[in-house]
Amino acid sequence: MKSNELLLDAFGRIRETVEAVLDGTDExxxxxxxxxxxxxIAWLLWHLARVEDAQVSSAAGLPQVWTAQAFAGRFGLPLxxxxxxxxxxxxxxxxxxxGPDLLLEYYDAVHRQTAGFIEGLDDGALDRVVDERWDPPVTLGVRLVSAVAxxxxxxxxxAYAKGLGGCSAQAPGQAGCCV
Known part of the structure; x- marks a missing residue:
């Protein structure tokens, strides 16, 4: 397995879990x-999407999905x-x-940008320094692993918050748990 394939799998697991958390969760x-x-749940999913968006777009030299695709205006947050x-x-x-649809739409757009960037990486690219404000300076590989973590x-x-009762539908056979 190549490094970029491993990173794609890791970011893909985030995407799958975001979708699972939103499934059956009402406003x-x-x-x-x-x-x-x-x-x-809304704050957690918005925040993780913003973190991935900001960290990966900066390291990739791409615009943030949040602003470039007008999600900031669509969410209309007082921030x-x-x-x-x-x-x-x-x-x-x-x-x-x-709502769950907007949260998933934003995360999906972020995920597509992240995946598109990672697909084109080779192992040597992961050693490129992307942030010199730290000692030691942060490489692309470290920044991507940090975003995944x-x-x-x-x-x-x-997912834990959903299991505590943050959803409208229970999983079959699981009283009090929707995950």
């Missing part, structure tokens, strides 16, 4: 906050256009609302 389930203060969710207050978490954590949190 009230998307905005429900576990324990009243945890991050909502700065370049906001990715880092350091959000509770009120800002509450402000991130969107962050997104997998957030989609796992969203």
């Amino acid at each position: 009230s389930g998307l905005t429900r906050r576990p324990g009243g203060t945890g991050n909502s 700065p256009e370049r906001d990715t969710g880092y350091g959000h207050s509770s009120a800002q978490v509450d402000s991130v609302t969107a 962050d997104c997998l954590q957030h989609v796992g949190q969203a």
Whole structure:
């Protein structure tokens, strides 16, 4: 297996899990906050899409899908256009609302851009330095693995929140669990 094939598989698993979390989750389930203060499914999925979008587009020298494909306007969030969710207050978490179709449409667009970029990579490209603000400087390979790790954590949190009751339909034979 080539490195780019491994990365495509990893990002593909994020995409599959995003879709599974959204399947059967209604808008009230998307905005429900576990324990009243945890991050909502909508915020978690929006944030992971924004993180992947921002990190991969920067490393690839591509425009962010969020702005280039007008998702910022379509979501209409009361946040700065370049906001990715880092350091959000509770009120800002509450402000991130969107239906399951729009969340999936945005993530799918981000995933297509990510996959298109990764498909063209060879192993040597992964050693290219993409961020010199760190010591040691961050390579493309490290940046992509970092994006995978962050997104997998957030989609796992969203799946957990769904299992706590953030969906409208139960999985067959599983009381209280929709994942």
